[in-house]
Amino acid sequence: MSLHLALIALLFALHFILPDYHHGNLARVMVLAVYAMAYNVMFGYTGLLSLGHAMFFCAGMYGMGLSMRLYEISAGPAFLIGLSVSVIFSLLIGLLALRTIGVAFMIVTLMFSQAIFLTILYFNPITRGDEGFVIPQAARQIAGIDLSDSGNRYFAALILFSICLLAVLKLVRAPTGRVLIAIRENEERAKMLGYDIWAHKLGAVVMSGTMAGAAGAAYGLLFGTVGASFAEVPFSILPLLYVLLGGPGTVIGPFVGTLFMFYLRDLSSALTDAHMLVAGVVLILLTIYARRGIMGLIREKWLKWLP
Amino acid sequence: MVTVSLLSTKSVSRHFGGLIAVQDVDFDLPKGEIRALIGPNGAGKTTFVSMLCGRIPVSSGRITFQGKDVTQLPAHKRIQQGMAYTFQITSIFAELSVYENVALAVQPRLSNAINTLAQEVETALRRVGLQEHSHRTAGDMAYGHQRLLEIAMGLGQSPQLLILDEPTQGLSDAEVDDFITLIKEVAQTTTVLLIEHNINVVMALADRITVMNFGQIIAEGSPDEIRQNDAVQTAYLGG
Amino acid sequence: MEFGPHLILAMLEGLVQASVLTLTALGLSLVFGVMRVVNVAHGEFFMLGAVSAYAITDWLAGSAAVGFLVALIIAPLLVAVLAVVCDRMILRRLDYDPERTIVATIGILYVLQQVTLMTYGPDAHPVAPPFNQRLAIPWFEFTDTGLEFYFPWGLSTTSYKLFVIAAACVAGLGIWVLMARSKLGLILRATQLDRETAQAFGIPVERVYAFVFGLGAAIAALGAVLVVPIQQAHYLMGSDPLLLSFIVVIIGGLGSLRGTVVAAILIGMSNGVISVFFTPTLAKILATLLVAFVLVYRPAGLFGTKVA
Structure with missing residues (x-):
């Protein structure tokens, strides 16, 4: 617990120290880390590998964005709408996709995500398709606090990140968290200990989808953009990459992975346009040599108690 | 003495396509008994037991547990009702610690219990003699200990009915003796149904024996009765 | 254009697409059938076939026909070699674990x-x-004098497109002969049925896997070389074929080559027709949802027996 609070405190302190460029980056990293943490709940803890998480992110992003753009709802309620859309959407997807397992599950999530992406493109007049739309600065205010201001934005991201980080920590330490891990480790055994496997998996999907949606809605609100690129396949692969790198099944891992990859891509984009190349290489190396990720390796070798 | 039926089946059958694995089995297990289920390989024992605990559905027939019809009840609900099952091929959480394994077994009924989780886990481990190994990774232990862990998990559930599928397979002679002592003690509070190939274990433990062959029950009775039964001799020697 | 001719045009286009799709999907199906792994990079092997064809014809710079012929032979080979390298260096190290x-x-x-x-x-x-x-296609109409044929403006195809359809049929037949009638095919089918037993019989499973992976990539690359004169080579051109191949293989039934062919023709044709009459985006939406719901409700597909 103290480790995680220390991280939050550190992030809080960094606000005052960091130069503008990194300050903005870190705000982005925190929101993306929430997305990665959401993915970790499903993949790292429950063992469900989805290839379509972008759809959950976009459920929140477009739920929020479209309410603001089409119905001129203000930022606060729009965020809540985005969140509600995420809950309902992840429930729906869970009910369908959980009828499959393993490779089929991966493909089904990929397909649903692709369908969502294509649907966003198809309804171009409403969603502005690939181009996306901008949420004007004037609209991005909650209770009089201007979210486009970099300081406020950073704190908003930090608040979201902290809430989610502590929520995941609580989940992992609770009996339910133990059950998710058991399902990942040996599903049949968990079933024969009396646990309702399907209900637990559905819960994991809904929690994961909702958190991803929260990240999506927050991203749109804080950085002002809503676009179909957030529904494309690469954006579904990114959280997998962040989690694998940082350490699946650890609480801090997703944040570490997101931070690392973000800066890796940032640095490499100075060299080449092909920024997904780095992602590809890292994925291959990780899956052959380092399946436990950074924090996973640290946990195994030195800090056995790390949640 | 009044015998209360804990588990019974009526005309339970199971077929896979054209193959009939279990045919029309009427079975009754009174509370407090140690029952051994024996028979040659392929007799249908594991299929039958899998239907009892809900791992596979019945093709026809009815299963009653503690007076309630559980035929359509999914496996995890039957476990919640008081069944515990150990797998023929040891199935534990190999990457987790011994403590975690038992904790997962104990956890569901904890809200009603007086003791804490740690105490319950300790008790279960102590009964099988694994209390020293609490912090070891389960998959690192010797096979015999893993078997014991699985039994500890079964005990940790405080079940009404403990179903053991070939529990002594792979155990050394000393471990088998310990196992016999353990089950005799367990049987004081729990009804036990075990599938076994080791005849010594069967004779030492069983109050009654059910013999299966070709998907049907061919004999049922006390150890002495079964020992003298011609049909059983034929099944084992001929089959 | 009236509906009749328009439909014929759409179906012809669909047939061309179906031909290429059949090859691409066969490659994916072969790899999954024998090796039990899903190759998400399959579309990229397709793309590399097209790009190699471009590179080769560009480099040869002589007659288009000669350049194309050389590309038709060399490009699939190049892609196959690359695929084998991927198998040896990466897939083998993962022990072909499906998720990894x-x-x-x-x-x-x-x-x-x-x-x-x-x-x-x-x-x-x-x-x-x-x-x-350019080959004009006749259409008919009923007039006072009976059935009359005419050539609607816009209803045409090209000799090259017909060649593509023919070439795909030949290649498909070749694969069938290989799988069903040759010793090599027997080895492949044996490995597909039971890896351990095949190994016990002395079949070098690892080499078979490398071969199959290369062959699967080569077939896709062949399809790409056939289609590139119609479509142009582009670094992103692999994602649509990948998606469609997935759809075909899943609906046809993972592991069934016959199912793959039938599904490819059906899906290639309907995709082509829907794209012409509606929009390509709508066709793709329907296709992706179809795959998802088939997997959810009928995981065995049309012909397959294995659940993914």
Whole structure:
């Protein structure tokens, strides 16, 4: 617990120290880390590998964005709408996709995500398709606090990140968290200990989808953009990459992975346009040599108690 | 003495396509008994037991547990009702610690219990003699200990009915003796149904024996009765 | 154009697409059938076939027909070699674990795609077809004098497109002969049925896997070489074929080559027709949802027996 609070405190302190460029980056990293943490709940803890998480992110992003753009709802309620859309959407997807397992599950999530992406493109007049739309600065205010201001934005991201980080920590330490891990480790055994496997998996999907949606809605609100690129396949692969790198099944891992990859891509984009190349290489190396990720390796070798 | 039926089946059958694995089995297990289920390989024992605990559905027939019809009840609900099952091929959480394994077994009924989780886990481990190994990774232990862990998990559930599928397979002679002592003690509070190939274990433990062959029950009775039964001799020697 | 001729045109286009799709999907199906792994980078092997064809014809710079013929032979071979390298260096190290392979092939996808981007840039590169006569297609109508044929304006195809359909049929037949009638095919089918037993019989499973992976990539690349004179080579051209191949293989039933062919024809045709009459986007939406719901409710597909 103290480790995680220390991280939050550190992030809080960094606000005052960091130069503008990194300050903005870190705000982005925190929101993306929430997305990665959401993915970790499903993949790292429950063992469900989805290839379509972008759809959950976009459920929140477009739920929020479209309410603001089409119905001129203000930022606060729009965020809540985005969140509600995420809950309902992840429930729906869970009910369908959980009828499959393993490779089929991966493909089904990929397909649903692709369908969502294509649907966003198809309804171009409403969603502005690939181009996306901008949420004007004037609209991005909650209770009089201007979210486009970099300081406020950073704190908003930090608040979201902290809430989610502590929520995941609580989940992992609770009996339910133990059950998710058991399902990942040996599903049949968990079933024969009396646990309702399907209900637990559905819960994991809904929690994961909702958190991803929260990240999506927050991203749109804080950085002002809503676009179909957030529904494309690469954006579904990114959280997998962040989690694998940082350490699946650890609480801090997703944040570490997101931070690392973000800066890796940032640095490499100075060299080449092909920024997904780095992602590809890292994925291959990780899956052959380092399946436990950074924090996973640290946990195994030195800090056995790390949640 | 009044015998209360804990588990019974009526005309339970199971077929896979054209193959009939279990045919029309009427079975009754009174509370407090140690029952051994024996028979040659392929007799249908594991299929039958899998239907009892809900791992596979019945093709026809009815299963009653503690007076309630559980035929359509999914496996995890039957476990919640008081069944515990150990797998023929040891199935534990190999990457987790011994403590975690038992904790997962104990956890569901904890809200009603007086003791804490740690105490319950300790008790279960102590009964099988694994209390020293609490912090070891389960998959690192010797096979015999893993078997014991699985039994500890079964005990940790405080079940009404403990179903053991070939529990002594792979155990050394000393471990088998310990196992016999353990089950005799367990049987004081729990009804036990075990599938076994080791005849010594069967004779030492069983109050009654059910013999299966070709998907049907061919004999049922006390150890002495079964020992003298011609049909059983034929099944084992001929089959 | 009236509905009749328009439909014929759409169906012809669909037939061309179906031909290429059949080859691409067969490659994916073969790999899954024998090796039990899903290769997400399959579309990139397809793309590399097209890009290699462009590179070869560009380099040879002589007659379009000769350049194309050389590309038709060399490009699939090049892609096959690359695929075998991927198998040896990466897939084998993962012991062909299904989930890890998917993640690794996603990585391979990005490496191949982005390296192509870096080498050939983001523009599309055309490849000249070896021959390309326009062939007008007759249509009929009922007049006072009875059934009359005429040539509607706009209803035409090209000799090259017909060649593509023919070539795909020949290639498909070739694969069938290989799988069903040759000793090599027997070895492949044996490995598909039971890896351990095949190994016990002395079949070098690892080499078979490398061969199959290469062959699967080569067949897809062949399809790409056939289609590139119609479509142009582009570094992102692999994602649509990948999606469609997935759809075909899943609906046809994972592991069934016959199912793959039937599904490819059905889906290629309907995709082509829907694209012409509605929009390509709608066709794709329907296709993706179809795959998802087939997997959810009928995981065995039309012909297959294995659940993924």
